[in-house]
Amino acid sequence: MRIQDSIVLVTGGASGLGEATVRNIIKNGGKAAILDLSEERGMKLAEELGENAVYFKTNVTSEDDVQRAINFAITRFGSINTVVNCAGIGHAEKTVGRNNSHGFDSFKKVIEINLIGTFNVIRLVAEKLVFNEPNQEGERGVIINTASVAAFDGQIGQAAYSASKGGVVGMTLPIARDLAKSGIRVVTIAPGLIETPLFGTLSDQARAALESQVPFPSRLGRPSEYAHLTQSIIENVLLNGETIRLDGAIRMAPR
Numbered sequence: 001m002r003i004q005d006s007i008v009l010v011t012g013g014a015s016g017l018g019e020a021t022v023r024n025i026i027k028n029g030g031k032a033a034i035l036d037l038s039e040e041r042g043m044k045l046a047e048e049l050g051e052n053a054v055y056f057k058t059n060v061t062s063e064d065d066v067q068r069a070i071n072f073a074i075t076r077f078g079s080i081n082t083v084v085n086c087a088g089i090g091h092a093e094k095t096v097g098r099n100n101s102h103g104f105d106s107f108k109k110v111i112e113i114n115l116i117g118t119f120n121v122i123r124l125v126a127e128k129l130v131f132n133e134p135n136q137e138g139e140r141g142v143i144i145n146t147a148s149v150a151a152f153d154g155q156i157g158q159a160a161y162s163a164s165k166g167g168v169v170g171m172t173l174p175i176a177r178d179l180a181k182s183g184i185r186v187v188t189i190a191p192g193l194i195e196t197p198l199f200g201t202l203s204d205q206a207r208a209a210l211e212s213q214v215p216f217p218s219r220l221g222r223p224s225e226y227a228h229l230t231q232s233i234i235e236n237v238l239l240n241g242e243t244i245r246l247d248g249a250i251r252m253a254p255r
Helices: 016-027 039-049 063-077 104-129 159-182 197-201 204-211 223-235
Strands: 007-011 031-036 053-057 082-085 141-146 184-191 242-246
Touching: 007 016, 007 063, 007 104, 016 031, 016 039, 016 223, 031 039, 031 063, 039 053, 053 063, 063 104, 082 104, 104 141, 104 159, 104 184, 141 159, 141 223, 159 184, 159 242, 184 223, 223 242
Parallel strands: 007 031, 007 082, 031 053, 082 141, 141 184, 184 242
Antiparallel strands: none
16 A cells, blocks of 8 residues: 555554654655544644644543544545554563562453553454455555564563563454455564653763663664654555564563
8 A cells, every 4th residue: 555545544643653643644745644642743743744643532441432533544544545553551560579569450440441542442443344345456544553572672660561562462363364365464563662752861870881782773763763663564565464663672571
């Protein structure tokens, strides 16, 4: 699929990886619906990017929210053919800490947003994609998910986060197989250490220590590099059913 032909739903699209993806899509002639809980950021971004970008306040764990967002995007753009799932949260908590065990509710919340929320969006978008007219390759749509290197190299305190991202990795191939007959591809990206506002609070020493863990290039990844990979996935029809690490060859230490 050509990037200029893409009509994309981006969850978590108002900041970070999602925002970079939205900006890249619009820059290259595509259209984007920004799905995010942050109204202020989402509306501001859509206004900045013009008529090919729209914002819809969305909780990815809500069936009604996601369905309304999909219908809104289709009404605005006529159809959709791609989704990039960037919505998610982080969490750090040991299985057994100094005083008690890992909170049950906190574990469930991370799974609900990162894993169940991703699947909720996939199933509801796929329901629409199967009715798209296929292109010359027989392709009707592309689904791109966001996992993490924590799915493979989970550190101390990352049980919930790693489980949620491992689930995203684990469902990539079966969903790709489920949707293959409809010409819909499913690919997951597993980012490593990517520059986010969180890293802006670190001291120079702490930042340098993190960057030194990355073999090459020895720096934090850029959201634009994630966005570039989403474009490559959209444009390369042979990419399907796979999880791609975007991490500079890092393998995370236990802590």
